[in-house]
Amino acid sequence: RLGFPPRTAAMPAFRQVGEKQLPQEVVFMAWSPKRDLIALANRAGEVLLHRLANFQRVWSLPPNENTGKEVTALAWRPDGKILAFGLTDTKRIILCDVEKPESLHSFSVDSSITYMHWMEVTEESSVLTSFYNAEDESNLLLPKLPALPKKIMFVCIIICFTVLIITFFYFYRLNALVLGGSCGFIEIYAYGMFKIATVTGVAGACRGLCLSSDLKSLSVITEIRDSSDSEAEITYFQLDTSLLSSYLPEVTRMARKFTHISTLLQYIKLSLTCMCEAWEEILMQMDSRLTKFVQEKNTTTSVQDEFMQLLLWGKASLELQALLMNQLTVKGLKKLGQSIESSYSSIQKLVISHLQSGSEALLYHLSELKGMALWKQKYESLGLGASGIEEAITAVGSFILKANELLQVIDSSMKNFKAFFRWLYVGKLDDTVSTQYMTQKDITFVADFLTEHFNEAPELYNRKGKYFNVERVGQYLKDEDDDLVSPPNTEGNQWFNFLKNTTHLKESPLLFPYYPEKSLHFVKRQMEGVIDQCLQKPADVIGKSVHQAFCMSLYKTSQSEDSTPQLFKLPFLWNDKTSNIHYVLFTMLEDSISKIYILRRHTDTSRSVSNGILAVEFGNFLSNSVNETSDSRCYSCLDAHFYDDETVTVVLKESMEQEGKERVLAQLPLSSVYIDEDQDRELVWGSTKRLDEQSGEIPTCTVVLENQWRVLENMKAQYVSVNGIRKVSCVLSSNLRHVRVFEMDVEDDGEAEEEEEEETTQIAAGEPDELNQSADNQDNVCGASAEELPDETEEHESSLDP
Known part of the structure; x- marks a missing residue:
């Protein structure tokens, strides 16, 4: 031993x-x-x-x-x-x-x-110490970002983001x-x-x-x-x-801005994920049932004409009666109407309170970053350029425009579906359209809705078998590269006509580009790519100095x-x-x-x-x-x-x-x-x-x-x-x-x-x-x-x- x-x-x-x-x-x-x-x-x-x-x-x-x-x-x-x-x-x-x-x-x-x-x-300087002790001005000028909705499947994401905000923003x-x-x-x-x-x-x-x-x-x-x-x-x-050491206060301030921007991008991503969760597949039932109806019916009359006959004369074909009585039941109409209204309301709140708040905060920090980049004596050696940041600001502006467009589509869709389901519900109860429950203004509103949304579109059949696109909100939330199935109609819009006829405004940096054919997800990915490319240059410049x-x-x-x-x-x-x-x-x-x-x-x-x-x-x-x-x-x-x-x-x-x-x-x-x-x-x-x-x-x-x-x-x-x-x-x-x-x-x-x-x-x-x-x-x-x-x-x- x-x-x-x-x-x-x-x-x-x-x-x-x-x-x-x-x-x-x-x-x-x-x-x-x-x-x-x-x-x-x-x-x-x-x-x-x-x-x-x-x-x-x-x-x-x-x-x-x-x-x-x-x-x-x-x-x-x-x-x-x-x-x-x-x-x-x-x-x-x-x-x-x-x-x-x-x-x-x-x-x-x-x-x-x-x-x-x-x-x-651990290196300290008077400039850096004053910067550490100074209060972040963004907390004074920007509203506090609201918490994400506490749905069961998003509890972990919400907790993670809350900890993310605390641990990264306050570890100065x-x-x-x-x-x-x-x-x-x-x-x-x-x-x-x-x-x-x-x-x-x-x-x-x-x-x-x-x-x-x-x-x-x-x-x-x-x-x-x-x-x-x-x-x-x-x-x-x-x-x-030594470049990092020589420009320590500038690197610290720039890194703080980068971290704010990165965290806000994560916040916007989570908000969009919550919106996709709020949009339920039940909203597609109307499209799928109408597609099945048009594929099985024997009459040559279009779906739009059949619904218009029911609206104006109170008469429906046997196929349409079967659709309304067997598939779109009274109970089913109530459930479908409530689901659509609830989903649209949730998405609307998320866009207003989360997506717009996060985008405005992102615009604020990018604008401050642009101001830093214009101070060339301090930040040019670190690779911070104003031109790339301007492109990032423009991309955020385009995202805000697309979010506002989604709000208009949601508002219009909510009104259309409410009137449409109320009409169907009344018609089912009385077998005819009763003026006791529907005013002439309501009937006119439903007629416009049928004219705009119930056109058969055989050209959409090659796009995953879709004939109808009555529901217009879901296409904005799909993470696909395809263009929108039903983009907004901009004909007759005075602002678009003015921009089209005023050539010198087309290239103005004060106007954000608008992409009417693209979804919200597509514009978000484009914004993320531009921001990443903009903030990649300092990493390359600092890396080459080593x-x-x-x-x-x-x-x-x-x-x-x-x-x-x-x-x-x-x-x-x-x-x-x-x-x-x-x-x-x-x-x-x-x-x-x-x-x-x-x-x-x-x-x-x-x-x-x-x-x-x-x-x-x-x-x-x-x-x-x-x-x-x-x-x-x-x-x-x-x-x-x-x-x-x-x-x-x-x-x-x-x-x-x-x-x-x-x-x-x-x-x-x-x-x-x-x-x-x-x-x-x-x-x-x-x-x-x-x-x-x-x-x-x-x-x-x-x-x-x-x-x-x-x-x-x-x-x-x-x-x-x-x-x-x-x-x-x-x-x-x-x-x-x-x-x-x-x-x-x-x-x-x-x-x-x-x-x-x-x-x-x-x-x-x-x-x-x-x-x-x-x-x-x-x-x-x-x-x-x-x-x-x-x-x-x-x-x-x-x-x-x-």
Whole structure:
């Protein structure tokens, strides 16, 4: 048995607070930056949220056809309220609410995402501070957007949009979601919603990236592989993003406007979805029944003439009588009339209160964005142009015109159908038209309705078999590219005649173009396309300004290495916000003496940093092990993550050939590594050689840990995820299913003294030493229920029985 020293009062406990054997293999895990929550993604494509205490599950989000089945990256928003994850099969990014497993926002990307990083800008300036503290003027000038109707099937959508408004509009400090994928794909999204930069010029698949909190540089680790059978070369790039830093107030204000616009587009989309839901298929029953009637009747008289004869003379053919008595019954007419009136009223309210309010707010923010673009000194360098925004404003105006046209059609249709059904209902009761219930004005109104709407249209037969189009509202809500079946009649309209005869007004930017042949859905899609194209230019301009400032080939991976992508693999990037230093932790796989290498680069690419690269090896700190000499142990690093700006958490393995190798969780203080901070150890590297080919010239520091470590008994630990703010860590075994959760900076509060007293009593009573070991192991399984403990038939790591 490999022994380890007993705990002492001076040794931090790394107190274990949870342990669990999971049913699925974990492929990604990430601690929330603000809460005691950890997000996991497993091999089945499920995203889970667990609480620290006893590793209790909060919620799980199973894969579905709308999202995807293979999660490839996880990232928390800096405030811990939103979790982002990438899906490789659908190439989508999902932003999920931390309170409930619901998607708040999603968008597609052009590449499979392999890594993502969500950072918050900490650089402050007087201009930026005043901007943060200023109240958003849109809240004062624009009416509050009304809530969407609370229908059962839209409850989730309403909740999601409400949270979307709160979480994005009121999280004012600029934050950016950085995505990295295969083939050098890198994009930056302000507030996790709108793309502000498309970065090019980086080769290989992204294995890690980190945008500095001062926005001066972006560090990227890529894996470059010539072919699927060749070795992969791990390369570090440092990209200069000084344009974002130089124009931080302008980027922040522009990003806020982009986020407003993106959210309003989502609001309009949801409003239109509610309108489609309010429009029921029952409204098409009149069309379908009239079509069936005209196909089956034997008479040569048109449907319009037959209804007109019934209206004027009170006589109907046998076929029409059968239609009215058998299909359009009295009860059916009442139900149909009520359904049409209810649906039209709901659609009308949605257009007036939601569609028009959202469009006016969108017009306001685009107009403000145009004003920003006209300030060329501030925004021209960011690619914000007034011409493209003017086109977007024009597209929104066309959408508003089409919404107003829909209101006129709804108003006309409601009047027509009310009069028509009232006439049919009276006629059914009396078998003739009675002037007691119908005035001459009503009869004239019905006659006009029959003349306009009951014309047979055989040319429509090729358009999905439709002969009639009595119902005119549904065609505006269908998401189709076809023109309207029955567009509005503009003949005789004085305004249209005036525009037609006044040629110099046709090109006026003050007049919005009108598309009488198109549906509301078509105009909305056109508006979205113009706005996306307008706001795409800043992303291209900012992305082209990003250029490579430093490149270093680190090492080549072994062909025998497991090719399964893992978030926890070294190298690992970290941004020190206090000193503006980028750290890169990595191990060279061919290095037999198992060192950790720490590469440091200043976020300002024009500045250098002392101690640019160091190697760290661990001396023997298990010196009290049974039957082990002080020089017989050496350690290889399995995983390493920055715990905070001053500490690195590592998982170590004894590099010995004997069975039962110990795995150790340890804290490495950087103060023990960078002792001679003022001494310049900057080396001159050969640009034609990889770093592993020059490893002999790298200064090496040997560290002997004192008490910041803990042996992970009965566990084949492999990976670790840490959070220095919450002072917690989660260790994952090599089989990816066994996890342990630790509180890192918590003393045992007298537990050590009690154990010492207990040990003294047991020794005095002559009890064997194995009891001490059993008591220690019993503490290690706290927080795990009996059914959660791993099967003892597994490997040595899975046995928790002392």
